[in-house]
Amino acid sequence: MFDFSAxxxxxxxxxxxxxxxxxxxxxxxxxxxxxxxxLASFRVSPVPVLRSFGTGYVNIVxxxxxxxxxxxxxxxxxxxxxxxxxxxSSTTYYWWAVLGLSGYxxxxxxxxxxxxxxxxxxxxAEAARSIGLTFTQSLRMIILPQAFRSVIAxxxxxxxxxxxNTTVAAAASYAEVALVSKTLLDAPTFTGxxxxxFIGVAVGFMILILPTGFFFGWLAKRMAVAR
Amino acid sequence: MSKEATxxxxxxxPRAQARNRVMTVVSAVVLLAIFAALVWRFNDKGQFAGELWxxxxxxxxxxxxxxxxxxxxxxxxxVAAVLAMLFGIVFGLGRLSDHRWIRIPAGAxxxxxxxxxLLILIFLMFFVPNKISPSIADSQFGTLQRVLVDDFFSxxxxxxxxxxxxxxxxxxxxxxxxxxNGSVLAEVVRAGxxxxxxxxAEAAYSIGLRKNGVMRxxxxxxxxxxxxxxxxxxxxxxxKDTALGFIIAYGELLNAGFNLIPANYHNNxxxxxxxxxxxxxxxxxxxxxxxxxxxxRGRRNRKTGGTTLGTGVGTPPAPGMSVxxxxxxxxxxxxx
Numbered sequence: 155m156f157d158f159s160a161x162x163x164x165x166x167x168x169x170x171x172x173x174x175x176x177x178x179x180x181x182x183x184x185x186x187x188x189x190x191x192x193l194a195s196f197r198v199s200p201v202p203v204l205r206s207f208g209t210g211y212v213n214i215v216x217x218x219x220x221x222x223x224x225x226x227x228x229x230x231x232x233x234x235x236x237x238x239x240x241x242x243s244s245t246t247y248y249w250w251a252v253l254g255l256s257g258y259x260x261x262x263x264x265x266x267x268x269x270x271x272x273x274x275x276x277x278x279a280e281a282a283r284s285i286g287l288t289f290t291q292s293l294r295m296i297i298l299p300q301a302f303r304s305v306i307a308x309x310x311x312x313x314x315x316x317x318x319n320t321t322v323a324a325a326a327s328y329a330e331v332a333l334v335s336k337t338l339l340d341a342p343t344f345t346g347x348x349x350x351x352f353i354g355v356a357v358g359f360m361i362l363i364l365p366t367g368f369f370f371g372w373l374a375k376r377m378a379v380a381r
Numbered sequence: 382m383s384k385e386a387t388x389x390x391x392x393x394x395p396r397a398q399a400r401n402r403v404m405t406v407v408s409a410v411v412l413l414a415i416f417a418a419l420v421w422r423f424n425d426k427g428q429f430a431g432e433l434w435x436x437x438x439x440x441x442x443x444x445x446x447x448x449x450x451x452x453x454x455x456x457x458x459x460v461a462a463v464l465a466m467l468f469g470i471v472f473g474l475g476r477l478s479d480h481r482w483i484r485i486p487a488g489a490x491x492x493x494x495x496x497x498x499l500l501i502l503i504f505l506m507f508f509v510p511n512k513i514s515p516s517i518a519d520s521q522f523g524t525l526q527r528v529l530v531d532d533f534f535s536x537x538x539x540x541x542x543x544x545x546x547x548x549x550x551x552x553x554x555x556x557x558x559x560x561x562n563g564s565v566l567a568e569v570v571r572a573g574x575x576x577x578x579x580x581x582a583e584a585a586y587s588i589g590l591r592k593n594g595v596m597r598x599x600x601x602x603x604x605x606x607x608x609x610x611x612x613x614x615x616x617x618x619x620x621k622d623t624a625l626g627f628i629i630a631y632g633e634l635l636n637a638g639f640n641l642i643p644a645n646y647h648n649n650x651x652x653x654x655x656x657x658x659x660x661x662x663x664x665x666x667x668x669x670x671x672x673x674x675x676x677x678r679g680r681r682n683r684k685t686g687g688t689t690l691g692t693g694v695g696t697p698p699a700p701g702m703s704v705x706x707x708x709x710x711x712x713x714x715x716x717x
Contacts, residue, residue, distance in 0.1 A: 201408055219621040233650075321500040322628075345516075346512075360497075
């Protein structure tokens with residue numbers, strides 16, 4: 155039942171799976187932050203077209219299952235419409251997974267950031283306007299820096315959820331750790347290694363997630379805006 | 382163009398109005414260009430062909446593929462929601478227990494299952510019992526295993542055949558959802574009970590109620606009102622997560638849309654995906670609307686001492702995070 159040798163026979167594959175997970179998570183973290191910030195500034199902007207685009211995007215993406223988003227990216231846009239990033243199929247699937255995951259996470263980042271913007275006192279924006287700053291200037295120099303500082307902890311929660319969501323990329327033909335485990339578990343001979351594999355994957359995710367949580371908890375305390 | 386001032390910008394003057402008009406035109410052009418490029422690509426690859434779209438106006442497609450899929454999705458979501466709620470109440474109250482030997486194991490279970498991706502939990506439930514049951518059947522727990530499966534897990538369609546357990550995809554999805562969402566709900570329950578002012582419990586003790594009575598008659602009724610919106614928005618997450626059943630080939634809505642329909646109708650994956658997405662969005666938006674309405678109602682008529690846990694704000698922090706003095710947005714995981 156606890157046959158660790160079967161697990162360690164495939165240890166390299168599993169480590170490679172985790173490396174693929176980390177690559178996906180890192181790229182998506184950066185991209186989703188960019189997408190989310192952009193969407194949040196759309197949603198508070200004075201231009202109605204951008205406002206309604208932001209609202210529509212968030213409402214659609216937030217209510218669609220991530221599995222469907224990633225499948226539409228990998229099998230719809232890539233396989234059917236042949237919108238590829240490179241001729242190498244694994245590179246293309248990687249970038250579509252990054253794009254799908256960050257497009258999905260970006261909607262949540264946007265909503266969190268918007269709740270952060272709401273916590274910035276009215277006087278700050280009024281003061282920014284009274285010294286003649288334009289919308290973009292006041293957003294960039296006054297509002298967003300304070301908004302970001304007040305939402306560090308919820309952003310950490312979103313980042314953690316995103317790291318866990320990388321496993322869904324298994325549906326989008328990206329060989330990260332969940333797909334590696336599924337391939338191993340599909341083999342009928344891989345019986346004794348099943349529980350060690352589960353323990354290994356669980357521990358791996360805890361190694362990724364718990365420090366992230368502690369770091370963001372610490373950062374949120376450190377960066378809290380004193381009001 | 383609205384003239385009223387918001388927090389971020391004044392009522393626009395002539396120059397700002399001109400600038401905003403330019404921005405409106407530019408952004409509209411850019412967005413339309415992206416849309417047009419996509420439409421052109423669609424047309425280029427022949428994705429507007431009638432035979433790819435026509436299945437969705439045929440009643441047989443709805444009756445035989447989409448509606449059974451939707452039924453399976455809702456069935457898994459409903460069973461998992463009820464069980465996750467039970468799991469959440471048991472473990473949430475377990476974590477609040479005065480006895481260390483209840484509090485610590487309950488906390489460990491909740492934190493463990495919240496830190497693991499749901500898909501991995503579904504894999505655990507789907508593959509692992511099948512792999513390890515033969516060796517359990519040979520050990521002294523063999524009888525216990527058979528009795529457990531026959532008397533309880535058979536309710537979910539789990540079968541045992543000569544010592545080998547077969548977990549159907551439905552049961553694996555439900556068990557995975559229950560463990561994960563149950564743990565999240567346990568945290569919601571705990572946060573809800575803790576949000577009730579201390580005076581309530583003290584007053585209840587002072588009129589002579591015991592622990593059981595204080596919890597059952599005073600704290601829980603108020604806490605449930607507080608946590609209702611957070612629970613409902615967690616149900617949206619649960620409903621969305623049933624789509625993970627696709628990966629282990631559970632015949633739910635996404636499976637109908639992305640495997641069955643394309644296999645029968647010229648591989649129309651994009652078209653099927655769009656129709657399925659609309660169904661998911663409609664259901665989830667209705668449930669979210671309900672959560673927002675509940676939240677607003679909870680804020681309006683205050684019959685409870687606690688602050689209403691919002692749909693995104695005020696939900697418990699992610700694993701590993703312990704922020705005591707909650708910052709503005711709370712540490713909520715925003716129901717992702």
